[in-house]
Amino acid sequence: MxxxxxxxxxxxxxxxxxxxxxxxxxxxxxxxxxxxxxxxxPLLNIGAALADVFTDGFALLAMPLFILTGDLINRSGIARRLSDFAYACLGWIRGGLAMAALGACGLFAAISGSNSATTATIGSMLHPEMVKGGYDERFSAATAAAGGTVGIIIPPSIIFIVYGFLLNLPISDLFVAGIIPGTLMVIAMMTAAFILSWKNKWGILIGLSFGRIVKTAIGAWLGFFAIGLVLWGIYTGKFSPTEAAGVTVGFCIIVGFISLPLYRMINHGRGDDRPDIADRTYSEMLVVRGFGPLELPSITMRSAQITGILAPLIAVSVVMQQILSVMGAQEVISAFVIGMGGYYAVLFTAMAIVFVSGMVLESLPVTIILAPILAPIAAQVGIDPIQFAVIFLVGASIGFITPPYGLNLYVASGVTGVPYFQLLPYTVPYLVALISVWILISLVPELSTLLLPGR
Structure with a gap:
């Protein structure tokens, strides 16, 4: 044989x-x-490679810290306040709650940097509200899954950290480059949600109230502060992305501990689940639910479980990349892509490879295996490395809602109880919206590089 x-x-x-x-x-x-x-x-090579990935990769330490950040802001009630603010701004529009769910995904992503955490958190919070508000339960679950795609694009992003580590690119520049594309992804998905909701008459409208917007904005102030803290620290050079993750975790823990007694005192036992924001005073909105020291181990354990799934996947994918290199797969792929022709032929061939790979693999192995192969080819034909990073990772994020893998679809199915295959038809409009943005980003480099200093 x-x-x-x-x-x-x-x-x-x-x-x-x-x-x-x-x-x-x-x-x-x-x-x-x-x-x-x-x-x-030698099998010893596998063990050595697995160890080297994390002992030599300081940047990867940000990954478990941002995952922990997502769980902390969810448990503390900050995520709920962000979703309340999004609904106050958009609830008066047909499909407003669906659009608010997508907006909340964008806000949550700006703190957590994780697609699965974004989908799980927003899906578990807003799916029941959407169903009660007259939306189809399958559409509601698909909306949470689609919204989670921006979790790795809007900074801070776990996958941008991995990409920068692999390609030796400034992670802070990658974070900046993801701002406009991530925002466009949210807007495109909101447009799709509006069209579907308007066509099917989904959703119960609420009146546009400036007072409600102000009150929910006050309620979400800690979330806004956390977002600003991360972005300010990284973009001003005060701390690295890894240090930013540590600072954010510390901030969330302090907020959680301080908020719990204040919340109990001010709210007098009443919770955040009262149906109307108008029932709460401004002082009640000012303080989030928080959590106690005894809850911290369970929160940390949940984050550790997610990290325990992702970290070995990164490590074993690195070994897979090494074996593919030994087998000559990189040369074969490089020759194939370069043989397609010039700038646009190489660009769209690379995008097609990423898209197909994202259908069957999670974004981490796709990035670890293909980025070191495709990025140098893209650079040879004149594609800006930062722009190609954004193109690559937006394509990888679309894979979160493309079968047969579609990680976000599995997560959304798990937290909502809607069967996986029932979600698929309702993801098509979101796929169309995301692919349209993806093509636009590939054709207009300024969308990725406009905010970068010196560009």
Whole structure:
């Protein structure tokens, strides 16, 4: 049996495992072990590579810290206040609650940097509200899944940190480059939600109230402060993205501890779930629910569980990239892409590869495996490295709602109880909106580089 046949059989085998629901980490791990035996590579190399990824990658330390930040702002009640503010601004429009959910995803993403955390948090909070408000439950769940795509584009972004680590690009520049594209993604999805809601007459409208907007803005002040703290610190150079993550975690813990007794004193046992913001005083809105020291271990454990899923996936994907390099896959892909022709041919071929890969793999392995291959090719034809990073990662984020993988669809299904396959038809309008923005970003470099200093 030839080596090529063995490679094919191993690849088919792990593909079957993936289709049967085996976790992606194990699927890639089995492939790596099989290829190591075939190429006579020592298994010790796998262990060494897994260790090196995190002992040599200071930037990757930001990942678990931003994941913890997302859980802290959710438990403290800050995320709920951000969603209340978004609904106050948009609830008077047909489809306003759906649009508010997408806006809340953008605000939550600006603190957490995680797609799955964004989908899970906003989905669990607003899906019941959307269903009670007259929206189709499948559309509501699909909206949460689609909104989560901006979790890795709007800064701070976990995947931008990984990309910058791999390609040796300034992470702060990558964060700045994601602001306009991430905003456009939210606006495009809001437009799709408005059209669908208007067509189907979904949603109960609330009156536009300046007082309600002011009150909810006051209620969300801690969320705005956290967003401003991260962006100010990184863009002024006061601290690195990793340090920013640590500062944000510390801020959220202090806020949580201080807020709990104040919240109980001011609210007199009343919660944030009262149906009308008008029932709350300004002093009640000023303080969030918070959490106590005894709750911190459970919050940290939840974040650790998510990190425990993502971190090994990054590490084993790095080993996969090394094996692909030994097999000559990088040269084959490079020759294929370069052979397509000039600037636009290379650009759109690279985008197609990212899109197809995102349909079957999570964004982390897609980034780790393909970015080091495609980014140098893009640079050869004159594509700005920062712009290509944004193009690459927007394409990877679209993969979160494209079957058969579609991580956000699984997350949304889990937190809402809507079956996975029932979500798929309702993701199509959001896919169209996101792909339209993706093409626009690829054709207009200034959308990625306009805010960068010296550009």
């Amino acid at each position: 030839t080596d090529g046949t063995i490679v094919t059989l191993i690849s088919i085998g792990v593909t079957i495992l993936f289709m049967l629901g085996v976790p992606v980490f194990l699927v890639i791990g089995y492939w790596v072990i099989g290829m190591s035996f075939l190429l006579a590579l």
